[in-house]
Amino acid sequence: xxxxxxHPRLLHDLPRSLDEEQIDELLRTPSLRIxxxxxxxxxxxxxxxxxxxxxxxxxxxxxxxRLRYEDEDDEVxxxxxxxxxxxxxxxxxxxxxxxxxPTVWLALFWSES
Amino acid sequence: xxxxxxHPRLLHDLPRSLDEEQIDELLRTPSLRIxxxxxxxxxxxxxxxxxxxxxxxxxxxxxxxRLRYEDEDDEVxxxxxxxxxxxxxxxxxxxxxxxxxPTVWLALFWSES
Numbered sequence: 398x399x400x401x402x403x404h405p406r407l408l409h410d411l412p413r414s415l416d417e418e419q420i421d422e423l424l425r426t427p428s429l430r431i432x433x434x435x436x437x438x439x440x441x442x443x444x445x446x447x448x449x450x451x452x453x454x455x456x457x458x459x460x461x462x463r464l465r466y467e468d469e470d471d472e473v474x475x476x477x478x479x480x481x482x483x484x485x486x487x488x489x490x491x492x493x494x495x496x497x498x499p500t501v502w503l504a505l506f507w508s509e510s
Numbered sequence: 511x512x513x514x515x516x517h518p519r520l521l522h523d524l525p526r527s528l529d530e531e532q533i534d535e536l537l538r539t540p541s542l543r544i545x546x547x548x549x550x551x552x553x554x555x556x557x558x559x560x561x562x563x564x565x566x567x568x569x570x571x572x573x574x575x576r577l578r579y580e581d582e583d584d585e586v587x588x589x590x591x592x593x594x595x596x597x598x599x600x601x602x603x604x605x606x607x608x609x610x611x612p613t614v615w616l617a618l619f620w621s622e623s
Binding site for chain 2 (some may be wrong): 402403404405406407408409414421426427428429431452454456458459460473475477478479480481482500503507508509
């Protein structure tokens with residue numbers, strides 16, 4: 398593992414605009430995967446829900462976003478430092494991300510053994 | 511789990527000064543522990559090394575810090591968005607944290623099964 402992968406800088410080298418979300422895998426071990434996700438105004442299609450077999454814990458590092466859960470009426474707004482724990486198979490979608498500046502997420506995925 | 515623990519806000523409710531580091535456990539599952547650590551100028555004693563049985567992955571959310579590894583001469587400086595993967599039993603210490611503003615860390619700990 399190089400110094401860069403041991404010490405990634407998540408708020409550096411941000412794309413200014415993107416056709417799709419950019420996902421960079423920062424670490425993968427048998428137990429845990431860590432990703433940086435950069436969104437620029439992306440949102441899920443209204444009928445499209447994430448239904449994941451892994452647990453997810455996500456935190457916004459910069460920008461703003463709103464999460465929507467299939468089982469909850471209110472959306473959850475997230476700014477810098479705000480996190481969400483999304484248990485496996487809790488259906489959710491990204492309702493909105495700020496269109497004017499990139500939204501940088503740190504996302505963890507893991508399965509219970 | 512309440513809405514607060516599902517959606518913690520890590521840059522809110524920061525202490526202005528602390529005698530000791532403040533550690534808040536945000537999530538604990540059989541596989542993974544997530545903590546928020548707030549330091550205000552704290553550093554390890556020079557002869558005191560962390561030697562952990564778990565892997566650690568840490569990211570600075572606000573403030574500044576320097577990490578030192580026993581097996582490396584150069585310190586690693588971390589600002590907002592900068593992370594470090596510290597494999598189990600790699601001896602390390604916190605050489606410095608900014609004394610003027612709190613340094614907020616997100617820290618993950620896990621064991622490989």
